[in-house]
Amino acid sequence: MNLFTRPMKLLTAVVLEQTSDAVVKSLLALGVMDFVHINKLDSRQMEKLSFRQSSISRSALQDMRHRVEALLRQGHVAVPTSDVLNVQNLEKPQLEAFSKTLDDLTANLLSLKEKQKESNQMVMGLEEMQRYIKEDKGEYLDLRVGQVTKGRSEDLKDKIAAFGGLLLSIENTDLWISLTLRRDVGQVDPLLEKFGWMESSDVQLQQQAVSMIKEQLEKEHQEALADREKIEKEVDAMVANQQTQLFAIWANLRLNELSDQIRSYFAYTRNTTLFSGWVPADQAEMVEQAIIEASDGQCVIEWTEARQVPRREVPVAVSSPKMLAPFQRMVNNYSIPEYGTVNPTIFVMVAYLCMFGLMFADVGQGFVLMLVGLLGKYGYKKNPLKKDGMISRNLTDLLIYLGLSAMIFGALFGSYFGLGLLPALWFNYEAVVAGHAGEGSLITDVYGILGLTVKFGIIVIYTGLVLNWINLFRKKAYLQLTLDKNGLLGGILFGIGIYMGFAFVESGYKSFPSDPWIVPAITILLVLLFLRGFLAYYISAKQGGEHQDLGAVTMDVVMEWFVDILEIFTGYLSNTLSFMRVAGLGIAHAALMQSFKELSSLADGFGGVMIFILGNILVIVLEGLSSGIQSLRLNYYEFFSRYFTGKGVAYQPLGLKSAPSEQR
Incomplete structure (x- = not known):
């Protein structure tokens, strides 16, 4: 890396x-x-x-490739990857021959797709009627008992089946039971009239029809499922027989797409x-x-x-190990780093996982997160065609890391599904929140937790400042490096503010330190900050920038100076205190687990166990989501704002592994 x-x-x-x-x-x-x-x-x-101009339209190549991919998906065949591409096989595409092959396969699949559509409609109709009968919602069904006096009963049965309905004969009689959905009555009535349907007046038979139809419904449903599965297998077999040829066509089209894309330059x-x-x-x-x-x-x-x-x-171009991919995506989602600057991926990883662990510290719950991530990753790997669900492919990788972070911090704080099964390696977080931490504990109250997260925030902010100084040094922006609010001057002012803040806390929130060097140091730094504007104008004008009169320059410098002072004295303070939300969510996590433990203790046996399990599930879902979002927010707004310009242009090489894209 x-x-x-x-x-x-x-x-x-x-x-x-x-x-x-x-x-x-x-x-x-x-x-x-x-x-x-x-x-x-x-x-x-x-x-x-x-x-x-290219002799072959790239959009035509893309459209035909999309046709190939659609046919493969119909047969549940994974779309080929760049692994099947070989530049030695780059030949002029035979679009007419390719089109004929695809047209023939499409035509052969069409009849099966129609059957598949009818089968799906039948299955859905039968399942809907079963549900209405089970839920006793007869008002959504149209059940009739009668006699067919015109035409063939089998023809009527097929036509009713087209609506997802059912026509069942009653043994030893010439009567039939018709079951359709009430919403199809407008189409079913003319159909029954055409076949001379005569309604039976036997009330008892009408009542028996419901019980008689239930068994037949289940039978028809199973047969419909079997028919649908059979048709799907036929579609899969037809596409599989053409898979080699489809892959060859896809590879040729893709190679020519990429070749044409290179030639366009x-x-x-x-x-x-x-x-x-x-x-x-x-x-x-x-x-x-x-x-x-x-x-x-x-x-x-x-x-x-x-x-x-x-x-x-x-x-x-940012080079990071594949294992850091979830955190590289976080950086890319924000923006592209500027060329020649620090690759922030590893710093984002450390900061994000530490923030999450401090907010969601529990070995057992962390293990559940990691297990969900591993199972999700395995499921997507086993079924490449599976669409991303609520937990996407990208999220599964991140969940594994988050689970490990929660487990490490859970061991430090002695929390195992909210239970103190083993002694805490650092301090007992829940005991501190509950107000009964022992005298030997490193942290004795919630103020200690708040102070801990504030110190963590100071480390994060100073890390961002140091990264910014490195970036500015590499860019040879020496004026910004020394006299900017995020440069050395801002770092010194932030350090003085930290010193004064901790002294104020140690005095019992009564007085700030009275060291004689503080006021002169702040005064000198503010004067230097003021002079920065004049120096910046002088350098710009010397390099051929726009010239202005002294009054305009002075006005701009004064306004910028006031804004910088506000950002330094309020921005640094708010950024630092913002990390107290880490403590807030951590305290909420411990308090919720304490509440669920007390609730479960009030119920006996199985009820208490269920309350405890459901409480853990609720905490994992809600607290896990909140902690993940807040960790991301703190990275983006408190950490990135110190050093990340986001002015970079992404490196997008053209090659066999380039992701398919629309014509550029």
């Missing part, structure tokens, strides 16, 4: 046009170049270049091809060698260092 974003280099290459196909294959196989359009050359040079002269793109510095030599080999050495390659290009134009 890189502590900083990966160093990048910009490649610009010219190859002979007859070798461009081989170059495309090599670049596609490597999959490490983030291509850029050749639009930053001198306008006179651009006039010598041309851009060519190419520019041409009469005999040459020009392209450019960003490559991680540690892979530059490999890319250069691949281009040389593919072009038989007939190429010109030029490298540009990232420092020669505006930072905002350099794509950001």
